[in-house]
Amino acid sequence: MAELRTTLALEEEEEDEPEYVQFKVILLGDGAVGKTSLAMRFCQDHFAKQYKQTIGVDFFVKRVTLRQETGDVNVCMQIWDIGGQSIGGKMVTSYIFGSHAVVLCYDITNYQSFQHLEDWYSLVRRTFAGAQMPYVALMANKQDLSHIRAVKPEKHSQFADENDLYSYLVSARTGENVSPSFYRIAADLAGVTLSRPELEVTQNPCKAEIINHQTTRRGPPRDQRRGHSQVGQELRRHVIRSALRAPCFPDPAPSC
């Protein structure tokens, strides 16, 4: 009898649980550009100064609720943090395959990490050859170090424009724009348009450490410039269909 009561209680709890749409998001880029730090900042609101190299892949999970007038959408983002040394490895294409979004990360103080994105991006294209490409974003990390930047904002915009990538400028260290960027990725994948106040709510207070009085010409992020109406409807439909169809994690990955 007690067992039956426990089962019923568990079932009731499960009924209360909202349904989550799962998205597999891959972070790619050279070693030490800050992929683990970005995942950690977004999922745990934590930053570690010490560098600990990721060997293979590491996983993070974050549940977010996207608010819209027609009803909230609950999203579970499964973030795959791929070690920067994996580019020549055998496993890397199997990590990337099946992802809904790929985030190409670089460190604005390290020009090589930006140049190498060509290689990372062509690896993504090869992995998806003949299949629907995922949502691909360009993420420029370490904005808190803009006083020693090696990659000009114009170079960033040019690469984003030429490859039709969504563009994000972030700092894992201060937290600047990290949550709003991942929320926006979730919203784009789910086909939800977030209003500015909703995005602002997702931004945790940033830690102001470096005052940089230099004025740099930097336009708004590219996704804001071109507006969400131009996000491929077909891609959204495909992404949502496949997200609803199957869990996107193989065995070792955590589930939502």
Ligand SMILES: Nc1nc2c(ncn2[C@@H]2O[C@H](COP(=O)(O)OP(=O)(O)OP(=O)(O)O)[C@@H](O)[C@H]2O)c(=O)[nH]1
């Ligand atoms: N100043 C600053 N340092 C950062 C930022 N993000 C990461 N770091 C530092 O950069 C170093 C590398 O960060 P990781 O997150 O481990 O880099 P990764 O890309 O995951 O590296 P791999 O595991 O080799 O692929 C660490 O010492 C971090 O503390 C940032 O936004 N600003």
